[in-house]
Amino acid sequence: MKRSVLRFAKTTEMTLLVICVVFFVFLVIASNGDLLAANSLRVLLQFLAVPVLIGLAQMVVLAVGQLNLAVGAVGGFAAVAMGVLMADHGVPVPLALLIGFLLASLAGLVNGLLVVLTRINGFIVTLATMTVLLGVQYRLVGTRTVDAYPQGLKSFGSYAVFGVLPLIFLVALVVAGLLAVMLRRTVPGRQLLASGGNPIAARLSGISNDRSVIVAHTLSGAILGVAAILTVASSPGVNKSIGGDWLLPSFAAPIIGGALLTGGSAVVLGTVLAAFIVRFVDTARAEFSLEPSWVNFVVGTVVLGSVVLGQVRTRRQERRSVVKAPDAAVAGGVS
Amino acid sequence: MTLFEAEKIDKLFPGVRALDGVTLKLEAGSVHALLGENGAGKSTLIKVITGLYKPDGGRLLLDGQEVHFGSPHESASAGIGVVHQERNLIPGFTVGENILLQKLPTSRGLVDRATIRSEAARWLAELDLDIDPDRPVTDLSVAQAQLVEIAKALSIESRVLLLDEPTASITPNEAERLFRVVEKLKNDGRSVLFVSHKLEEVFQICDTVTVLRDGSSVLESGALADLTRDQVVDLMVGRVHEALALPPRTVPDAAPLLELSGVSTATGHVDVDLTVRPGEIVGLYGLVGAGRSELAKALLGLDRITAGEVRVRGEVVRIRNVRDALHNYKIGYVTENRKEEGVFLEQSVSRNIAVTVWDRLRKALGYVPAKAESELVAEYVEQLGIRIASPAQLAGTLSGGNQQKVSLAKWLAAKTEILIIDEPTVGIDVRTKDAFHTLIWDLAANGLAILLITSDLPEMITLADRVVVMRDHRVRGEVENDHEYEAMSQQVIRLIHAEGTAVA
Numbered sequence: 029m030k031r032s033v034l035r036f037a038k039t040t041e042m043t044l045l046v047i048c049v050v051f052f053v054f055l056v057i058a059s060n061g062d063l064l065a066a067n068s069l070r071v072l073l074q075f076l077a078v079p080v081l082i083g084l085a086q087m088v089v090l091a092v093g094q095l096n097l098a099v100g101a102v103g104g105f106a107a108v109a110m111g112v113l114m115a116d117h118g119v120p121v122p123l124a125l126l127i128g129f130l131l132a133s134l135a136g137l138v139n140g141l142l143v144v145l146t147r148i149n150g151f152i153v154t155l156a157t158m159t160v161l162l163g164v165q166y167r168l169v170g171t172r173t174v175d176a177y178p179q180g181l182k183s184f185g186s187y188a189v190f191g192v193l194p195l196i197f198l199v200a201l202v203v204a205g206l207l208a209v210m211l212r213r214t215v216p217g218r219q220l221l222a223s224g225g226n227p228i229a230a231r232l233s234g235i236s237n238d239r240s241v242i243v244a245h246t247l248s249g250a251i252l253g254v255a256a257i258l259t260v261a262s263s264p265g266v267n268k269s270i271g272g273d274w275l276l277p278s279f280a281a282p283i284i285g286g287a288l289l290t291g292g293s294a295v296v297l298g299t300v301l302a303a304f305i306v307r308f309v310d311t312a313r314a315e316f317s318l319e320p321s322w323v324n325f326v327v328g329t330v331v332l333g334s335v336v337l338g339q340v341r342t343r344r345q346e347r348r349s350v351v352k353a354p355d356a357a358v359a360g361g362v363s
Numbered sequence: 364m365t366l367f368e369a370e371k372i373d374k375l376f377p378g379v380r381a382l383d384g385v386t387l388k389l390e391a392g393s394v395h396a397l398l399g400e401n402g403a404g405k406s407t408l409i410k411v412i413t414g415l416y417k418p419d420g421g422r423l424l425l426d427g428q429e430v431h432f433g434s435p436h437e438s439a440s441a442g443i444g445v446v447h448q449e450r451n452l453i454p455g456f457t458v459g460e461n462i463l464l465q466k467l468p469t470s471r472g473l474v475d476r477a478t479i480r481s482e483a484a485r486w487l488a489e490l491d492l493d494i495d496p497d498r499p500v501t502d503l504s505v506a507q508a509q510l511v512e513i514a515k516a517l518s519i520e521s522r523v524l525l526l527d528e529p530t531a532s533i534t535p536n537e538a539e540r541l542f543r544v545v546e547k548l549k550n551d552g553r554s555v556l557f558v559s560h561k562l563e564e565v566f567q568i569c570d571t572v573t574v575l576r577d578g579s580s581v582l583e584s585g586a587l588a589d590l591t592r593d594q595v596v597d598l599m600v601g602r603v604h605e606a607l608a609l610p611p612r613t614v615p616d617a618a619p620l621l622e623l624s625g626v627s628t629a630t631g632h633v634d635v636d637l638t639v640r641p642g643e644i645v646g647l648y649g650l651v652g653a654g655r656s657e658l659a660k661a662l663l664g665l666d667r668i669t670a671g672e673v674r675v676r677g678e679v680v681r682i683r684n685v686r687d688a689l690h691n692y693k694i695g696y697v698t699e700n701r702k703e704e705g706v707f708l709e710q711s712v713s714r715n716i717a718v719t720v721w722d723r724l725r726k727a728l729g730y731v732p733a734k735a736e737s738e739l740v741a742e743y744v745e746q747l748g749i750r751i752a753s754p755a756q757l758a759g760t761l762s763g764g765n766q767q768k769v770s771l772a773k774w775l776a777a778k779t780e781i782l783i784i785d786e787p788t789v790g791i792d793v794r795t796k797d798a799f800h801t802l803i804w805d806l807a808a809n810g811l812a813i814l815l816i817t818s819d820l821p822e823m824i825t826l827a828d829r830v831v832v833m834r835d836h837r838v839r840g841e842v843e844n845d846h847e848y849e850a851m852s853q854q855v856i857r858l859i860h861a862e863g864t865a866v867a
Contacts (some may be wrong), residue, residue: 214469218467228449230464232435232447233451234465292453
């Protein structure tokens, strides 16, 4: 037990946690404590739900050694589909949400199947499906903003437990928890990580790498389905631009969180913490009334910095070890 | 009792008969050695047995029943455990998870960690290993990782265990420990196949031996007790090569162009001495993993040289990279990975050859006239006999032999004086091979200093003036080549398999 605590202390997650806490304390002080007001906290967390999910949607695909350029398109398409179903066709809310969720999962499944069946690089496959889905999204909604859906859903989107903890944030955390359990404790999850960590060894151990790829993409789609539901619930309306700004944050969170682009790392906590940090940067920007461009600058720098840090860790680890270590964080974080 | 038998196995690859009626019998409670030179077919046979390759002829018998393995999963289910040459552990997973990866235990849908721990502990105990199943595999030493892989191979309740060069990367002490484990497995009634290049180990732990040569089994299940080391070497080397008739060539008595003294590298070489004179072909021979290509890479500045001196034309130098080697020292490197490192498959033959001399051909603003390129190229196409329709033909459309010539031509175009040629004829048919040998011979006759790295013994003995034998990243000896195949090959093989690990 003690050893695992020590190990955690050296992980990327721990570093991120410390950064999060320090950053938060700094923001509290800088705002003269205003940030601790229930309303400020609620807003802070409200806008974290979707970034957490899109980061996880990318992370799970990175874990198998792939990437998903279609995160925004899948989410945007599903969100718009739900909105249109409810507003234009009077489909009941639960059914519309279920359909949207299934559509997003299906889009992920199709991504996975295309990668496996055509053997075309995932970059190209998801670039193509992204473009197709953007077209579908536009076709569905045109230039309108659809907002005529039941108030109940909007209340769900803005409800906060004790006035502080937004429901949608809790939903995102539950998804993160389920994903962590899935990757750590279920056979398909372990197989997914094995395929990502060492595809040859996985294959020689009787694991189907193809199945792992399909599972990862489908999971990614399903998570994006949830993100789409939360978006519909918490936005004033949905239009063609929903999802348009998801792609880069989807990479930023897992990469800052310690994920390896080569696969094999499951950094659920890291991704969540990284989403927090990105959110804090945005909060700081608002607090100090800086130009929005600063956010991009800072996030970009943090991404670059964390990748460099990850490489230094990996090299140090490799010097000590024979089994190629993906990252200290992974060695500690997963076990 | 025969547990497993591979009977009259054929395996064909395009243009090559990799296995030709090979038979291998594994008895219960016995350790069987599989021996053979590089390329004799050992790995291919293992891949057939484990279901990675489908045999083109023959059959596999387990307990006398014919079996078909469509994948490694199926052979594992049948009780055939394998420890592959490459490390095959999943980084980021624990020791326990790695051992039981092939069938992770679950309870109520979740991976059952308690069972993983106890099951893995049981297999580790079986091997008398004191490793915590909860440790991440990234913490293990090479030898520990090796033993964990054996535990993994056993965990499928295997009765047949294939160990592919298990001692290639561990120390003699660690190897001793491995042998104790093998002994135990044997006493438990399991059947172990031991693939190794180290004859002393084979004689130490194996009962019977099958020797492969050029894809055929030249000795099937011979009792090692009845064989001497020399007999085994003879069987491995075998056939008298029909020598290619090459014109006589004498090495001029000149000062060395390239000289290494006491060179140690970050990749593990210790105290390497080597000289190459102009007009001389020095062969660097050794088994796969002996560190020959790595030495070349260190020489070219791609890996760090930690001690010793490299002299080019008598001057101590520190070569920083291939560009430096080419422009400042006139050293060229013909890579062994032709398709990945040697040629630009999507580019024309003329671009491929001119790539080293663009600096010389370029006009203002870096413009390289196509005409200058094709003129230059024509010269080498002619000299090397490269068969192309036009200089604009894409290199990817050429045969392997012609691609190799293109890969060589660019260094000639750059007027290099020292040429390091790494495995020049791998995957090239016999006729082209002879043409290539003549070519290398002629280059040396024209005064080039050539360091030839090859695992192909006949090639080495045909071409080299001197053979330097490497093993475990050290030079084990040097032999003047008299081009007498029989005697030379025995001498070289004996140097490689020399008793003990020599200088430890």
